[in-house]
Amino acid sequence: MTFNKTLLASLVGATMTGAALLPMTANAETLRIGYSADPETLDIHEQLSGGMLRFSHLSFDPLVRWTKDFQFEPRLATSWEQVDDTTLRMTLRDDVTFHSGNTFTAEDVVWTIERLKESPDYKAIFEPIASAEAIDDTTVEITTHEPYPILLNLATYIFPMDSEFYSGTTADGDDKAEIVKSGNSFASRNVSGTGPFIVTERRQGVRVDFERFDDYWDTESPGNVDNIVLTPISENASRVAALLSGGVDFIDHVPPNDLERVREADGVNLVEIPGTRIIGFQLNEERIEAFQDPRVRLAVAYAINQEGIAQRLMRGFATPAAQFSPKGYSGHNPELTPRYDVDRALELMAEAGYEDGFEVNMIAPNNRYVNDAQIAQAVANMLARINIDVNLRTMPLAQYWPEYDTRQSDIAMIGWHADTEDSANFFQYLSACINEETGAGQYNYGSYCNEELDALVATADTETDPEKRQEMLREAERMLYEDAGYIPLHWQNLAYAARDGVDAEPILNALDFPYLGDLVIEDAN
């Protein structure tokens, strides 16, 4: 009899310990973040990725940064003027110190730009810049090879590094400034920026601890977060659970399946933002002759129900697209809207002589974009209605890109975010005629080529009058739309969630870089 009781007691005890223990309580000024990934390295020039740019905004400051509505906001640069067609003069703040205690000057900006031009990931983007020169401590002049209208866009990527701190050699004799991919360089382990947060401890893949920088220059910032603990939680369901259970205060990438749950949960708030990453398909004209006929490409565009995918498959978590440029980009052409019309698609197929259709292969990743495999499946079904039979193959990201690079399939899915936050970038990488030497059309899977379109984009790229440039880029979007050179689906939305009291909405933007230095935590738990 006693035996029974002890047995039961131990059973119950083991399972119930949980409920009795105290919940974790948080210090009011500590922000516990659960991001899907942590920064790959501490060297902000080693890799161009979303995670690294988020980190850059924590421990560094850019010269200028984007506002929510795609305007420029002064940061380390207070004002700027175009001296001549190719030279931009920027005035810098004079009250900024680095984490190391060194004073920030124009020399640091020059040093940083020169380092960017050496970085494998950034050198292509910074190619238009010929040189940078420090006129005095607070004035820097940036010269481009040719008139370059989006130099300020690049300035959002210039996060001045502490040139004194990163100069010299380590005990092992390595140059402190060197950029080593996936290597053990000085800059990948040590950091000195001007940003609101100092890295105090870091265990790659486990957590990063930040502390607010006491001498941070931006004393006007409302931000009151003293400490940040960033834990990477790659599993979507676990990240959401961590927020709902109060283990973290703020998460990114809320998956579409959990949006409803997070929206309705007590004590947490969901923030949804239209994103800028275009998801779409490319038709391989090299392999399928039919795709060389604009009518067949148009038929594909007409056959796809973008609204349906965005509404049902993505549960409203996407903005249906009919062009590259999202709203807010200069090239966004409001006249171009999705044109789902199966009858028209069938007519076009018949006109082109393909009413009996044909068979194609399609590839798509299954862990890169939100619901990527399901989207590809839906599109395959839609194409079946105009007699294009699709054999779909989906694969994980690590295998997808090598497969993509071989261009051995007929239709491929790709998502693209313009690193320059500018419309021209889409055309240069996704739809430009392939040119191995210049690198144009590096991701033009379908070998689509329209020289007239390329010429227009090239002209736009040296046009410094913003109005005229906008006109050209909108025209370029229209040309691509009419030629169906790329089959856009939607711009993937962004979703963050934060517990009550963490006022996340004001610091979030379509760029996916939360400005955590300005974050306000209102309550105390």
Add this chain to the structure above:
Amino acid sequence: MIAFLTKRLMHAILVMLVISVIAFAIQDNLGDPIQQMVGQSVPESEREALRERLGLNDPFHVQYLRFAGNAIQGDFGYSYFYREPALDVIARHLPATLELVFGATLIIVLLSVPIGVYSAIKPRSPLSRFFMGASIVGISVPVFLTAIVLIQIFAIGMKVTLFPESTAWGSWLNATLSTEGGMPSFGRGQDLVHVVGYWDSNLFSAGGLQHLVLPSIALASIMLPLFIRLIRAEMLEVLQSEYVKFARAKGISSWRIYFVHALKNTMLPVITVGGVQIGTMVAYTILTETVFQWPGMGLMFLDAINRADIPLIVAYLMIVGVIFVVTNTIVDLIYGLVNPTVKLTGKPA
């Protein structure tokens, strides 16, 4: 004994050799590590330069021999993602996994022995029937589902409104079945106690133990039913044996018969199976660690696969191979202790 251990050492080396060849052979199918290391707009020429620097363009045998040469000197290569020697990365993640396996093993041992013995002694009691039924369910439920349910109930909390709130019994039932949540749902927490070297422990602080509870239960859930049934079956058989009958006839107390005489003999097959299963548990930690974001080897391995971090994958597989050989060796040693008739001289079986 020495001969036995030497033989096992040879086994370990052979296992590592075979695993390393296989791991190297499949690396091309794991994906392109370069893609994970560069931004999307990096030109092909830069990628090629990086590929060349990492030696990925060399033919298979050149790459393998270079790896093997370094491995003999204890250098298993550099993890692409962690930017550290692969062995260091594994060493840093190992304690978390071992503590998780330890927690799960503790739960299994503490629960399976009493429950197994009880259901063997009283096979027809309702409680035994309940345990047997529950263990079938337990075996069938995948570990990630158990983990998610645990998180929902104990970390997030669950408000039950199944019964009519207006009635006294309904509101009581609702209140009783609802949980507050509050248990940590991810990671190892902040209260780690540094023990030695890479070993930061969850075991020596209240906060640390709290983080260990849910993952351990989840991991234990898959093995516990198996052991309960195994112990019960063995115990039932032993209880029929002559010596137990004789012990009864001698008038020895039934407690002593069950827990001293019978249980000892029950344990032999349990130890064998247990040793193998602890090895298998390493595989299950991958799922458990992913759901609970437990920063151990399992999570590290899964991330390494997603990133095509080949040096880390190869090193991990080899280490796991060694862990299997070591646990099996320990099992054989313990077996010898429990059953002195077993000789370990390593004679061909």
